[in-house]
Amino acid sequence: MITLRLERRHPLPLWQQAILPLLSVLAALGLCALLVLWAGADLLRAYAALFAGALGSRFAILETFVKTAPLTLTGLAVALAFRAKFWNIGAEGQLYAGATAATWFGLTFTETPAWLLLPMLLVGSFLAGGLWALVPGLLKARLKVDDVVTTLLMNYIMLYLVSALVDGPWREPVSQWPQSPDIVEAAQLPILLERSRFHLGIPLAFVSAGLVWLLLARTPLGYAIKAVGVNPRAAEFGGIRTTRVVAVTALLSGGLAGLAGAGELAGIQFHLMEAISPGYGYSGIVVAMLGGLHPLGVVLAAFFFGVVNNGAQHMSRVTGVPTYLVEVMQGVTLLAMLAALLLNEYRLRWARR
Amino acid sequence: MELLSVAFFVGLLAATLRMATPLLFATMGELLTERAGVLNLGIEGTMLLGAMAGYLVTYKTGSLWLGLLGALLTGALLGLLMAFMAVTLGVSQHVSGLGITLLATGLSLYIYRMVIGAPSVPPSIRPFQILAIPALAQLPVIGPILFQQYLLVWVALALVPSTSLLLFRTSLGLKIRTVGENPKAAEVAGVSVYGIRYLCLMVGGALMALGGAFLSTAHFNMFLFGMVAGRGWISIALVVFGNWRPGKCLAGALFFGGLDALQLRLQAVGFQAVPYQFFLVLPYILTIVALVSVSRRAAYPGSLLLPYKRGEA
């Protein structure tokens, strides 16, 4: 009988580790090919349409960046949290918290000039998302309540809150649709490039990636976060206040997701509604893992999914492949990345027994 | 209908059992898996894909039983995938479970779109009917509550003592519990840790999918994308809340089923004092409260979340 065995090995050199996400993406594209073929489409034509739809024109590229920005922020949120082993599956709810806060700022401060209102709005969204994550964070740190379930449940709670808001006190008075009125113009993130939706939030997302990198690589807090994530008992032994570190991590993580919400609200939609996020919070998990929990990797992975998300419509129009292929691709990529990460620790050995 | 009449309560309790049924299937499935030491976060996606599979097979073949079989197989396959990732490869149980939920959710949408297309009204199937046990169903009060239900409701209720018997009275159950507490102990006692975990993941997955299929083939008669609505995550909390014992999990499932049933009735009665979202959100808030209240005493199976590789310390 031929068996496949995993044999321990020395960790791969850094450059080889960087290939692993690429392998995962290729594996995902390969597995999803089965679905594409089932749809009766020509494989190369479908994938070509996917990429062309995302990168084939100036507008397309800028739209890809529009999609990349929230993915970057939620990816950073999840990556930072996962580094501390805080399993933040609640980025979606934190995003909505940020969007809700941004809406409040944008509806309340009607007389404030933009140079003051925008920073207030961004800080407020950051805090809203941060606080939404702090609750499960503290529950985990102090009471050992499982963070996966609590962050997930908080998503649903936030969603229902938004639903109640846009159904009730914030309902658009003229059209009576379940969405908020538009925020004032001073609260809207300025468009930076004409004939596109490329707004100020997009470069801010990339700056955030840089800041997160700085935090993790060069600050004492970043060191503490890494230590707590690697071995909380040893961190505690060393005198690190793990409860505090987890709480701060939760705050920062939720804050980043909150900024994603602010970006979508104040940069793209301008009014709050239940469908303001097509699942960016959950996609952030895949982005974070694909990026190896590293801020630079997150940016690249976010860009990849930005491409895929943006190009799906075009692919669907040209070849008839349902856009839901993207959802499947997310799941497959995540699983493939997990399997690929194994190669960093184990070698595959065929053996005849 | 009067809010405090007997008829109201009878209707409420009967509906409670129905609303608790998908939670019971999913919770028993997750309980089995966690007792073997694996956390299966693929539960939400498995329920959805199970719902889709149950519906689709019924739609295509006209047979509800084949639909259920399709759901069971789907759940078992997803359990197999989770077992491969978490047991054989030994990767993070958290992340692989989430990956499976994402994958299964995506597949539900994709396959449904491929087969059904995008009609304005989703096509419906002829669902399971409520059965009445002759004579018993005529009993006052408990008749309509216990003896006039879908078949699957009775199956779900029977699952609770069965799981208990299995875990605590059979040798297989002892093997499962040992694997969950200390896989090295099980291995050196001659139990196949991989085998037991694969078994529990597959059976557990089948049960989760069945819970989803109940939604699409009995409770409703069609497949809706948002159908599962977080029931999978609530089931995970119910397992903790029930301290990994089937009987207590039943209590939790009934409680949440009851809340759900109550919320619907209050809406139907025109209860305007509070926005309907409040009732929808209550289960989630209460689940968090429940988790906090048991956090001190939680008797986690000793090896939950730790991957096990034969031969390594």
Added chain:
Amino acid sequence: MTGSPVVRMRGIRKRFLDVVANDGIDFDLHPGEVCALLGENGAGKTTLMNILFGLLPPDAGTLEVWGEPVAFRSPREAIARGIGMVHQHFTLVPPHTVLENIVVGTPSRGPWLDAASARARLQALARLHGLDVDPDAPVWQLSVGEQQRVEIVKALYRGARILILDEPTAVLTPPEARGLFKALRSLAGEGRAVVFISHKLREVMEVTDRVVVLRGGRVVAIRQTAATDPQELARLMVGREVHTPARRPRPGAGPPVLEVEELAVDNDRGLTALERVSFAVHAGEIFGLAGVSGNGQGELAEAIFGLRRARRGRIRVGGAELTNRPAGEVVARRVARVPEDRIGVGLLMELSLAENLILEAYRDPRFRRGPFLLSSAVAGFADRLLADYRVRAPHRAVPAKTLSGGNLQKLLLARALAREPVLLVAHQPTRGLDVAATEEVHARLLELRERGVAVLLISEDLDEVLALSDRIGVLYEGRLMGVVPAEAARVEELGLMMAGVGGPEGPRA
């Protein structure tokens, strides 16, 4: 001891990453004998037996059991051939009963658990060899000695004719060890074969018939126990003359540095782990705390480390009150701490050596420039420590998990001692280390003593405690049984105290 071998291992080879644990080993086992597998830590004894028991596949070599070639894919197959193993770290399920632990996985008639017949069979078996156990007791309530008996009955219940015990006396008091030896002789008398893995020479001499000595993954000698002596075995085990370190007379004890007063500490279950413990450690002395593990040593160490609350009592270091202060403050008071669980509590295995070395010190101003960590300062600090403590590693940036056990311990010591401590608390500092690494650690401890540091050595290894300490205390069930000066200490007396007898606290023998 007669008959042809029941086990024949030839040319067994097994490699783990860079370490060759077994390098072409031939091993025979005969029925009716108690055979010792002797070697220092890391010599490959456990690996070899894990291969015999089916836990590990060999990279090369053959295995014959009862005359038939076998290739076990799991312990289940080995158990089917009559092989049983009791591991060093128990493989029991604490919340389950003894009966459940023993019966799990054994063939049963039908799906149901048949407790009655299992109980009868189990008790008959246990009584036969003097291994009394209570089938309905939950395992967590049992003493370590009782748990070991459960492990042995577990193997016998499965029909083990070949029984392997890995370092069985590490957790036993001397009287309990003698009970074990009686049981082993009874089993051998029945014609079963017993493998006794150990690195303790005295016990090997006492209970075995034959000694197979392993060193560096190879068999270096096979001796009849009756025809050899501890000195020869020690030489074979280590490969050179072993000398006990010459102890210089105490340089004159200084003022008390660590003062523990009426300390009461609870364990994780809320039960009392330490009760009214009082002692002091002076500058320039090594105070050895002996006792079988599980008698409160862990809780005492954790209380001093700042990781566990003391219910009552005081801890003072250099006159400063440190009772229930956070770990960071304990470090700041220049207490060097070496925890028992090197990997689980002491180190960040996935991070680099440098990142491990700054764990206690990363908030120091010398590593900061504004809000940032100064990587150049960290690098210099790390390089210096790695060199001073002779940690063998290619570079400070490699992950800690690539280091061997001995080097990990040196890393821990380097970190602990980096701040010129006044007190060192070392809990099991040489567990799992080979003789060379152990000697280095011992030398370091003696050197600290020379320099006037107060050293609290907590160790299960009575020989180690005797060799290094100036004063010796014994912990038993959370009480300090007595403190004796090293010159007056006798193994027998200490052994009795370790078993709860004698000393000012215990009942008279």
